[in-house]
Amino acid sequence: MTLTDSKSAVNDDRPLLGLLSGFIEELRNAGLPVSLTENLDAMEAVTHIPIEDREAFKYALGATLVKNHSHWRAFEVVFEVYFSLRGPEYEIFDGDTSADAPVEDDAEMSGEAQASGGGGGMSALTPEQLAEMLFKALMQGDDAMLRALARQAVIRFAGMEPGRPVGGTYYLYRTLRNLDLDGLLDRLMEATRDDAPGDLSPLEERLERDEFNDRMDRLKQEIESEIRRRLVADRGVEAMAKTLRKPLPEDVDFMHASREEMVNLRKAIYPLTRKLAVRLARKRRHGRKGPLDFRNTMRHSLSYGGVPAEPKFRFPRPAKPEIMVVADISGSVAAFARFTLHLVYALSGQFSKVRSFVFIDGLDEVTRFFDGVEDIGEAVHRVNTEADVVWVDGHSDYGHAFGVFWEKYGKEVGPKTTVLVLGDARNNYHASQSWIIKELKHRARKVFWLNPEPRAYWDTGDSIVGEYGTWCEGVFEVRNLRQLEAFVENLV
């Protein structure tokens, strides 16, 4: 029997097994580290779970395959793509054939629709009626209704056509634009205010608003998964799994991170700096002995008749690493800069001496903003508002910024200092002043440059990272956490 034969035989006998293999393959493609043992565990786990119970099935796979919570989102998407079309309640139905809709939805829908004078299924409703129903559903927090409305909204507004090579985000955007959720929130709040017996206190108002926001998030999720379901139905599982793949937090590009991704990144930084600090400490603990102590060795040699049989070493001087971070916070690297500031904050919690500087075309020391601050948000805000970083026009001028650094703080760079420069080296064709980096290298222990741009863009246009790079110990492309982690391991 050939290999293909046996494989297809397996697939025939146990379709689930074939499906699971494809699923795990896709997880690996998405970057999740799934080992062979975990694979086998998953196979065994699902035999203990009733297949009809989708939630249990999902958690069984999750518990055996996903061992890092930050990977859960990616897992959920793949799971949905692979198993979304299976199970009666997830069947696709189109607007014009709403008779096929699951019974419970249909009953509710027609009841509501008749009440509002539409008659028949949802597809007969005018947009105004639909908005009205959405309003009611959100007001009452009616989940079944929200799900039905999400479907209807996608059918109506997303304008999905088979075979159109457009991603899910585009459809989501189109649907949401038509629903005008912000306006709806205002209306909901107004209605709540009218219903309340007295005036709403700010606390109550706040709670109501959060409740509505929560419901709207659920609606958005429904819409998103409806779009995904339709895309999968149109293009097939494998193709969609590839397009819908969510990058893992460690692979998210700093420059293009969305707000949600940024929050996840922030959580991931802290363990990273801790790792850095632990490594440094361990190096100290297991470290080599200090240099040979010649005097001491000679003195002891006297007891061996002048033969230096027992070499004596000095005690190692404990390393007290000093870190100076010089970061570009101009518009072109804004997203990266925000991330950088969080990194600086996390670093300053782990090392005794971290000094931080930010620049655009001027340069200012911002260490004081991070000192003893409990709230990073506030520190970042102060850096952005109070730091004096604009010299002429607020466009990056690395040359001038380095000039200021050299003049004011150059003397404080010593042999224990590690200098980290963070920026894309897009200098707007100003003078580079790269001699300063050269001088810094002579004085400092190490000078590293971290560049958030893809390597392919280096030295194109006004980027002069190559010119600076010649004087650095290393220039690293740091576009995501994985690369940052690699750098950290390299550093120590």
Added chain:
Amino acid sequence: MSDEDVNFADLDGVRAALADADYLADDGIAGVVYLAERLGKPILVEGPAGTGKTQLAKSVAEITGSRLIRLQCYEGLDESKALYEWNYKKQLLRIQAEGSDAAWNDVEDDLFSEEFLLTRPLLEAIRAEDPVVLLIDEVDRVEVETEALLLEILSEYQVSIPELGTVEALQVPMVFLTSNGTRELSEALKRRCLYLYIDYPDLDRERKIVTAKVPEIDANLADQVARIVRSIRQLDLKKDPSVSETLDWARTLVLLGVKQIDAAVATETANVLLKYRTDIEKAVKEFADNPDELAGPAN
């Protein structure tokens, strides 16, 4: 053992049993506990502090009628604290009592027998004859190297003692490892466990937890508590209020005889819920009618 089988017959059974022990499990928690029992694998529970990770182990011990053996991890934990140690004082006494005429071989055999073995939590769990639940708490506190101590016991349920041989488990214990996620655990450890992430509960579950754990509270107040806590968690705080802090807050409110939470009450009791000055200030600023006036008493 038969008791356990009844409880873990199916998923709903697990959930109901946990609920009887006042532990409100969601689908994920119940599912993983059920699987762990079926597959005979340890569970690695991660999540923010105070979401009931340790409590889960305790509740499972309670419903299965098992003894809970707990190993609290800390930096510097080693073999002699986690696995076993030779009782060398007793060994010395043994040698002295023997006098000088005994044959060395006899004494040696004797010295490394179980009589002189001090069992520590891990070995104790392995050798237990009654059903046990082993809880290895805050695994992320030990160094990466120390994690290796756990590997043998987690995958094979056995402990190798060079002088004695291998001690195998008489029955497979339920094992829970908890971690607050302050560092990434090693791949080897993760591979051997089922992974469960317990996040802050959603509104509905939190409300149920409050009602279950603080029975004196009335439904309206419980609802308000849960909603305010949810709103607070949406702020960008240094430390979000945990479930245990929510419960403390609910108890405080009951003791104070509060029927309806308004901004003034919330401000005065915010220090039960939040433990950092900056967090309290931020929350007060968000929720109070008149932040300037009320900022004082919160500190």
